[in-house]
Amino acid sequence: MADVIEQAEVLVSSPSRNYVTLRIVTRDGIVGLGDATVNGRELAVASYLRDHVAPLLIGRDPGLIEDTWQYLYRGAYWRRGPIGMAAIGAVDVALWDVLGKRTGQPLYALFGGRVRDRLATYRHAQGWDIAALLEQVDAHRAAGFDNIRVQAGVPGLDIVYGIGNGSVYEPAGRAAPVEETWDTEAYLRHMPGVLAAVREHVGDGVGLLHDVHHRLTPIQAARLGKAVEEFGLFWLEDVTAAEDQEALRLVRQHTTTPLAIGEVFNTVWDCQQLITQRLIDYIRTAVVHAGGISHIRKIFALAEIFGVQAAPHGPSDVSPVSMAASIHLGVATHNVAIQEYMGYPDLVHQAFPHSWHVEEGHLQPGDEPGLGVSLNDDLHSPDDYEPAYLPVVRRRDGTLTDW
Numbered sequence: 001m002a003d004v005i006e007q008a009e010v011l012v013s014s015p016s017r018n019y020v021t022l023r024i025v026t027r028d029g030i031v032g033l034g035d036a037t038v039n040g041r042e043l044a045v046a047s048y049l050r051d052h053v054a055p056l057l058i059g060r061d062p063g064l065i066e067d068t069w070q071y072l073y074r075g076a077y078w079r080r081g082p083i084g085m086a087a088i089g090a091v092d093v094a095l096w097d098v099l100g101k102r103t104g105q106p107l108y109a110l111f112g113g114r115v116r117d118r119l120a121t122y123r124h125a126q127g128w129d130i131a132a133l134l135e136q137v138d139a140h141r142a143a144g145f146d147n148i149r150v151q152a153g154v155p156g157l158d159i160v161y162g163i164g165n166g167s168v169y170e171p172a173g174r175a176a177p178v179e180e181t182w183d184t185e186a187y188l189r190h191m192p193g194v195l196a197a198v199r200e201h202v203g204d205g206v207g208l209l210h211d212v213h214h215r216l217t218p219i220q221a222a223r224l225g226k227a228v229e230e231f232g233l234f235w236l237e238d239v240t241a242a243e244d245q246e247a248l249r250l251v252r253q254h255t256t257t258p259l260a261i262g263e264v265f266n267t268v269w270d271c272q273q274l275i276t277q278r279l280i281d282y283i284r285t286a287v288v289h290a291g292g293i294s295h296i297r298k299i300f301a302l303a304e305i306f307g308v309q310a311a312p313h314g315p316s317d318v319s320p321v322s323m324a325a326s327i328h329l330g331v332a333t334h335n336v337a338i339q340e341y342m343g344y345p346d347l348v349h350q351a352f353p354h355s356w357h358v359e360e361g362h363l364q365p366g367d368e369p370g371l372g373v374s375l376n377d378d379l380h381s382p383d384d385y386e387p388a389y390l391p392v393v394r395r396r397d398g399t400l401t402d403w
């Protein structure tokens with residue numbers, strides 16, 4: 001007899017930073033976990049899950065993963081967007097977790113088995129000045145990592161994306177959004193020199209990545225791409241605003257610097273043109289924000305056909321549950337090139353004990369059935385949650401622009 005879903009519980013918690021986690025329990029006592037965290041909008045997705053999705057799950061067969069995805073996606077009518085897709089994604093990942101535990105298999109085995117021994121990853125290095133940045137680059141190199149994202153301060157700006165004070169950069173401020181100031185010309189004048197200095201310091205053979213965080217117009221992005229070509233970057237990320245797929249065509253016409261985009265995309269339709277017209281090199285969708293394992297596999301499959309590689313988003317707001325799903329996919333999916341791993345505060349690792357781990361500068365999923373992640377309930381108290389907001393950013397004349 002088929003198993004049925006008996007409970008679907010939504011936990012909003014803050015083991016040092018906010019997470020939304022779905023826990024499904026079946027009649028046979030199998031527990032499945034899903035991540036539904038949307039940084040800065042946690043309660044919206046929690047309500048979507050609690051009020052609109054969880055009641056529909058009770059009594060369903062947890063083995064009907066694709067049908068449940070279609071039911072929640074098509075059945076909503078008002079579909080797509082980060083809130084709905086994160087909610088559907090959490091259900092999908094939890095159901096895959098149940099399937100893995102029911103069959104006693106780690107998820108990568110259910111995805112067709114390993115296509116690689118280990119999954120490449122990149123870490124973040126940041127510094128207000130080049131000396132501080134190089135210190136972090138060296139620390140990652142010493143720990144065995146070959147690919148490093150580099151972010152640096154910009155002269156004249158007090159707050160810059162990617163540069164924080166703690167060991168793990170957290171952009172979301174409690175209580176109210178931080179207001180940042182942005183100066184494109186200052187950034188464009190400064191950044192090529194930073195990337196030149198890092199390349200000179202590390203020599204060849206180290207992958208260098210840089211995240212522009214949607215700040216440039218297409219022609220500015222083209223200028224940056226050309227200016228840094230000689231430093232052989234692994235990629236430039238999110239050079240333009242994510243809504244305008246056509247913008248990347250202009251950038252591409254001017255530069256051979258590889259382009260990556262997609263962490264804010266929620267469905268295959270957000271990147272269909274980018275992939276099928278080969279306007280990017282790397283698609284960066286995350287399991288949590290792109291409808292879970294079932295949907296992201298379709299995105300990656302489309303990308304494979306068009307020679308685009310996948311490189312999933314992995315900041316600390318993607319919880320260790322989604323990170324697990326991404327690592328299982330990463331070792332089993334041919335065109336996954338690299339997985340971002342920003343790292344987590346210690347308390348987050350304790351709140352989500354996980355079998356995935358770093359080994360010799362690479363990621364490994366572990367061999368526990370399903371995702372290989374559990375919850376330490378003591379660290380998921382709803383009382384710890386506090387609203388948190390991502391920053392907003394204005395140009396020097398006060399115009400609001402993309403953070």
Ligand code: KDG
Pocket residue numbers: 039171211213263313314315317340342390
């Ligand atoms: O919540 C926002 C973060 O997920 C984002 O700023 C991180 O751009 C990011 C990255 O590439 O990790």
Ligand code: MG
Pocket residue numbers: 211213237238263
């Ligand atoms: Mg990014």
